[in-house]
Amino acid sequence: MSETRAGHTEAEALYHRPAGLTDVQMRYCPGCTHGTAHKLIAEVLEELDIIERTVAVATVGCSVYAYEYFNTDAVQAAHGRGPAVATGIKRASPETIVFTYQGDGDLAAIGLSEVIHSAQRGEKMTVMFINNAVFGMTRGQMAPTTLVGQKTTTTPLGRDPEMSGMPMMICEMLSTNPGVAYLARETMIDPKTVRSAKRSIRKAFQTQIDGAGFSLVELISTCPAWWHKTPLEAMQWVRDEMLVQYPLGVFVDYDG
Amino acid sequence: MKKRFEVLINGEHCKACGVCLEFCPQDVLGVSEQRNKAGFYPVEVKKPEECTGCGHCALMCPDACIEIYRVPMEESVQS
Numbered sequence: 001m002s003e004t005r006a007g008h009t010e011a012e013a014l015y016h017r018p019a020g021l022t023d024v025q026m027r028y029c030p031g032c033t034h035g036t037a038h039k040l041i042a043e044v045l046e047e048l049d050i051i052e053r054t055v056a057v058a059t060v061g062c063s064v065y066a067y068e069y070f071n072t073d074a075v076q077a078a079h080g081r082g083p084a085v086a087t088g089i090k091r092a093s094p095e096t097i098v099f100t101y102q103g104d105g106d107l108a109a110i111g112l113s114e115v116i117h118s119a120q121r122g123e124k125m126t127v128m129f130i131n132n133a134v135f136g137m138t139r140g141q142m143a144p145t146t147l148v149g150q151k152t153t154t155t156p157l158g159r160d161p162e163m164s165g166m167p168m169m170i171c172e173m174l175s176t177n178p179g180v181a182y183l184a185r186e187t188m189i190d191p192k193t194v195r196s197a198k199r200s201i202r203k204a205f206q207t208q209i210d211g212a213g214f215s216l217v218e219l220i221s222t223c224p225a226w227w228h229k230t231p232l233e234a235m236q237w238v239r240d241e242m243l244v245q246y247p248l249g250v251f252v253d254y255d256g
Numbered sequence: 257m258k259k260r261f262e263v264l265i266n267g268e269h270c271k272a273c274g275v276c277l278e279f280c281p282q283d284v285l286g287v288s289e290q291r292n293k294a295g296f297y298p299v300e301v302k303k304p305e306e307c308t309g310c311g312h313c314a315l316m317c318p319d320a321c322i323e324i325y326r327v328p329m330e331e332s333v334q335s
Contacts, residue, residue, distance in 0.1 A: 012325045012326045012327075012328065013323065013324070013325055013326075014261065014309050014311050014314075014324040014325065014326060015311050015314035015315070015322065015323055015324045016323045016325075017266075017320045017323060018320070021320055025268070025269045025294075025319070026269075026318075026319055028318065028319075029271075030271035030272060030273035030296070031271070031273030031274070031275055031318060032318060033318055034318070035317075035318030035319045035320065036316070036317075036318045038320075039317075039318070039320045042320075190279070190316075191279060191312045191315050191316065194315050194316065195315070224273075230274075231273045231274060231275055232274065232275065232278055235275075
């Protein structure tokens with residue numbers, strides 16, 4: 001892509017649509033940070049020059065159409081089985097860069113054992129974990145990551161810890177696992193956090209290129225539709241509520 | 257004032273979430289009066305000469321609709 005839509009050269013671009021994305025319009029709700037996450041991953045794939053040898057594994061959830069948006073090869077896995085499919089791809093073709101793109105309903109609920117065992121085996125793959133505290137695709141039911149007191153369609157009075165337990169902290173849980181080489185939690189609610197999220201995503205893919213082990217980035221995302229908020233209110237809610245429960249940071253880093 | 261940056265917005269992909277409007281420090285962007293095919297009133301560039309090229313709008317746009325280019329020196333003098 002040497003020349004862009006308006007006839008500008010690549011060198012004049014301060015920002016252009018990343019080559020890792022196709023020209024398909026994403027079907028996410030307005031303001032949903034799924035799109036931001038896709039964009040950051042696509043930018044990293046372009047910058048590391050690995051688009052041609054990457055396989056994306058989309059799973060079930062709002063991200064089910066990810067194979068249409070990423071300009072890479074892609075596989076659609078069964079619900080929660082992304083890390084298992086990715087393991088197969090990586091072992092059959094070790095030169096391939098493979099990443100899964102999973103929501104919290106997929107990774108933390110039905111697919112929890114897959115991700116823990118993949119981390120346990122130290123599979124050389126990257127997991128993008130989108131945590132928005134609800135099952136977005138099926139209209140906002142309680143997920144394992146739903147906050148205490150948060151109202152969802154299945155917890156109309158708010159999540160009760162007596163009844164459904166406390167929110168699941170995936171990063172804290174995996175951080176003690178010896179197979180994990182890179183583990184970080186990021187969000188995408190202002191320019192600073194978006195830049196920081198991109199750095200972590202880049203590091204996660206670099207971990208896989210270096211063959212250091214399993215890497216996972218948890219991205220605290222918004223779900224304006226099922227939180228019943230505007231996109232900006234949802235970002236404020238992440239800042240005020242989600243980040244209290246889910247502190248940001250790098251939990252494991254293999255080279256320091 | 258000379259136009260130093262060109263902000264291109266893909267109005268057909270824009271879903272009018274308004275995130276770029278919030279994060280633009282120069283109020284370069286505004287909302288169109290025409291609907292796009294999906295039925296949204298997309299964001300458009302209202303004051304291109306105010307743009308400082310910070311890129312916050314493009315960074316925050318969840319649909320990757322916004323592209324920013326530096327206008328070459330001679331062109332910016334003519335305009």
